Amino acid sequence: MNQEKIGKFIASCRKKKNITQQELADKLGVSDRSIGNWENGRNMPDLSLFKPLCKELDITINDLISGEKVKENEYQEKLEENIVKTINYSNKKIENRNHFIGLIFIIFGILIAITAIAIFPSESSWGSIYSVLGAIISLIGINKFTKKLSYPIRLLCNFGYFIIFIIILITIDYIGVINIHQAPRFALFKITGEDTIYYDTPFYDVARCNVNESNEEFKVFKNQTYDKNNIDKYCK
Numbered sequence: 001m002n003q004e005k006i007g008k009f010i011a012s013c014r015k016k017k018n019i020t021q022q023e024l025a026d027k028l029g030v031s032d033r034s035i036g037n038w039e040n041g042r043n044m045p046d047l048s049l050f051k052p053l054c055k056e057l058d059i060t061i062n063d064l065i066s067g068e069k070v071k072e073n074e075y076q077e078k079l080e081e082n083i084v085k086t087i088n089y090s091n092k093k094i095e096n097r098n099h100f101i102g103l104i105f106i107i108f109g110i111l112i113a114i115t116a117i118a119i120f121p122s123e124s125s126w127g128s129i130y131s132v133l134g135a136i137i138s139l140i141g142i143n144k145f146t147k148k149l150s151y152p153i154r155l156l157c158n159f160g161y162f163i164i165f166i167i168i169l170i171t172i173d174y175i176g177v178i179n180i181h182q183a184p185r186f187a188l189f190k191i192t193g194e195d196t197i198y199y200d201t202p203f204y205d206v207a208r209c210n211v212n213e214s215n216e217e218f219k220v221f222k223n224q225t226y227d228k229n230n231i232d233k234y235c236k
Helices: 005-018 019-029 033-037 047-056 062-068 071-118 125-144 151-180 230-235
Strands: 189-192 198-202 204-209 216-222
Touching: 005 033, 005 047, 005 062, 019 033, 019 047, 019 204, 047 062, 062 071, 071 125, 071 151, 125 151, 151 216, 198 230, 204 230, 216 230
Parallel strands: none
Antiparallel strands: 189 198, 198 204, 204 216
């Protein structure tokens, strides 16, 4: 639809009826600012307002969508063309709404994950739980953006996004272990010894030596098979 052309047509028809923007707005139950936006081509009336708007302006919906008075000999041709335009316009609005909702979900999910890492101490399991929850919420947003894709590609995009999100979280966690000397948040298992805590994460292992002492130390190993019954040896 040509919004600018339709807007000028609405303004022209309104002026011919000697109706002000405020008067037309009152009859349709919208604000005068909405009328101004329609007439300036910034946006379109909602589909539910097409019929009452046309009634007030003494035009047909076919005229409105065409942005001009449709000649009688072109009426059928224009009608079919405008039906397609209306369907495309409606689908575009739905798509834009889905993208907006999707963006909200993505941002909200990322904020939850970042907040969880910032607020909860590394020893708390809530940090990892809320981080994964943030990944899931943002994945819902990605799903909104991929609705038009075929099912296999859509599945691949969503799965890929989730894996990348989790890898980023684990990478941030690893940086925290190396640089800040904090316990890993995404440990699959935690085994406690006399003065040692051993963390088994998906990609690496950590031995926390001399726990809560002034000489506390974090040793990072490649993922390995470890002796659960004698973890203190990893600090010697």
